[in-house]
Amino acid sequence: MGQMWLRCFNTATRVNCKNFVRLQAAMASGQRTYLDHNATSPLRPEVAQIVMRALQLPGNASSVHAEGRAARAEIENARAKVARLVSAKAKNVVFTSGGTEAANLVLTPSFRRLGQGGAAKLLVGAVEHPCVLNGHRFPVEAVEIVPVDSRGILDLAWLKAHLEKAGDERVLLSVQLANNETGVLQPVAEAARLVHEHGGLIHTDAVQAAGKIPVDIAELGVDALTLSAHKIGGPKGIGAVILASDQFEIAERLIRGGGQEKGFRAGTENVAAIAGFGAAAELALASLEQEAGRLRDLRNEAEAQVRRIAPDALVVASAAERLPNTFAFAIPGLKAETALIAFDLARGGPVLRFGLLVRKGQAIACARRHGRGARPGRGRLASEFRVVEHTRGRDPLCGGVRKGGRHLI
Ligand SMILES: Cc1ncc(COP(=O)(O)O)c(C=O)c1O
Numbered sequence: 001m002g003q004m005w006l007r008c009f010n011t012a013t014r015v016n017c018k019n020f021v022r023l024q025a026a027m028a029s030g031q032r033t034y035l036d037h038n039a040t041s042p043l044r045p046e047v048a049q050i051v052m053r054a055l056q057l058p059g060n061a062s063s064v065h066a067e068g069r070a071a072r073a074e075i076e077n078a079r080a081k082v083a084r085l086v087s088a089k090a091k092n093v094v095f096t097s098g099g100t101e102a103a104n105l106v107l108t109p110s111f112r113r114l115g116q117g118g119a120a121k122l123l124v125g126a127v128e129h130p131c132v133l134n135g136h137r138f139p140v141e142a143v144e145i146v147p148v149d150s151r152g153i154l155d156l157a158w159l160k161a162h163l164e165k166a167g168d169e170r171v172l173l174s175v176q177l178a179n180n181e182t183g184v185l186q187p188v189a190e191a192a193r194l195v196h197e198h199g200g201l202i203h204t205d206a207v208q209a210a211g212k213i214p215v216d217i218a219e220l221g222v223d224a225l226t227l228s229a230h231k232i233g234g235p236k237g238i239g240a241v242i243l244a245s246d247q248f249e250i251a252e253r254l255i256r257g258g259g260q261e262k263g264f265r266a267g268t269e270n271v272a273a274i275a276g277f278g279a280a281a282e283l284a285l286a287s288l289e290q291e292a293g294r295l296r297d298l299r300n301e302a303e304a305q306v307r308r309i310a311p312d313a314l315v316v317a318s319a320a321e322r323l324p325n326t327f328a329f330a331i332p333g334l335k336a337e338t339a340l341i342a343f344d345l346a347r348g349g350p351v352l353r354f355g356l357l358v359r360k361g362q363a364i365a366c367a368r369r370h371g372r373g374a375r376p377g378r379g380r381l382a383s384e385f386r387v388v389e390h391t392r393g394r395d396p397l398c399g400g401v402r403k404g405g406r407h408l409i
Contacts, residue, residue, distance in 0.1 A: 086206065111250050119170045129207070152320075208326075
């Protein structure tokens with residue numbers, strides 16, 4: 001195995017000498033290239049500093065003395081920054097313990113526009129994150145899955161027909177803005193228009209999209225969106241529900257107790273995590289355009305490398321609008337498990353210490369299950385996995401993909 005690896009490595013060095021020098025340097029330092037930013041992204045150093053500082057604040061944000069007011073100021077400052085990330089109003093941001101709790105909080109029949117009834121039915125996209133699929137608070141018989149096509153994109157014709165059939169029955173649609181495994185973007189604004197024409201409500205899970213592409217709650221036309229800090233270089237365990245305006249209510253709260261977060265979410269606020277979320281949101285917004293360009297270039301280059309290594313590799317939904325930092329690919333006849341082990345072996349000895357982190361995907365399998373006629377690769381595929389953003393230079397990524405890919409084939 002090691003010899004084969006070395007041979008592959010030598011081939012790669014002939015192709016690109018500059019890569020070789022950089023890879024050697026990376027290997028010498030034992031550096032790994034972390035690609036799995038859609039699972040979680042490393043805490044940004046600037047954010048870590050802010051979190052550490054906020055951890056020292058002694059006060060409870062509900063106290064009126066100076067210490068309490070300092071903690072409150074930290075929270076409100078962060079709230080404004082998180083709101084800005086999605087062009088929302090700060091007063092409509094409700095902090096939660098993460099994207100999962102945020103989805104659980106909002107996806108209830110008691111989420112409603114003031115003066116109206118809540119939804120009798122929940123529609124969810126077929127490739128939603130489990131925090132939506134399993135985290136909503138509707139009875140099972142009131143839930144319907146909206147099919148997706150072979151790229152994992154919501155079937156708007158199905159949605160339209162379904163809404164027409166539903167008549168006066170109010171629905172709540174939950175559809176993600178971007179998929180965590182394929183990066184595919186959903187037609188959320190179009191879905192919002194359809195849902196609103198029929199008097200319904202719409203939530204979007206923007207956990208993967210915010211901070212990677214521009215997100216504007218009013219442009220999307222959604223009634224609520226949910227976010228998570230740890231996908232954008234913030235701390236784990238902090239997220240938010242953002243309501244489109246103060247004209248929305250969630251009557252059945254998830255965590256009841258004191259009046260924190262205007263009663264939407266009781267419990268003493270995690271000031272440090274909230275401050276970190278605010279800082280991460282601010283940084284992500286400031287570098288959004290530049291980062292998107294940089295990552296898109298890297299992603300395209302990595303895709304080209306994969307195609308060179310395995311000409312019949314399928315890059316999932318390559319023609320669809322996708323997050324700039326994500327691509328999912330499948331190699332016919334190659335089991336995902338085999339691929340993952342091979343990639344993981346790239347951590348081993350002196351040459352293999354340089355490694356990649358990849359994860360087996362579920363979105364395609366899910367699209368197959370629920371999609372109508374969805375058959376990426378005409379059913380020949382045995383493996384699906386994804387590669388997402390990395391933090392360092394171009395060469396480690398492409399060199400790594402080349403090495404990992406050659407190792408597999
Ligand atoms: C699309 C999507 N929604 C929601 C979540 C859940 O967020 P959290 O990890 O903050 O609970 C994730 C995390 O993987 C995600 O990818």
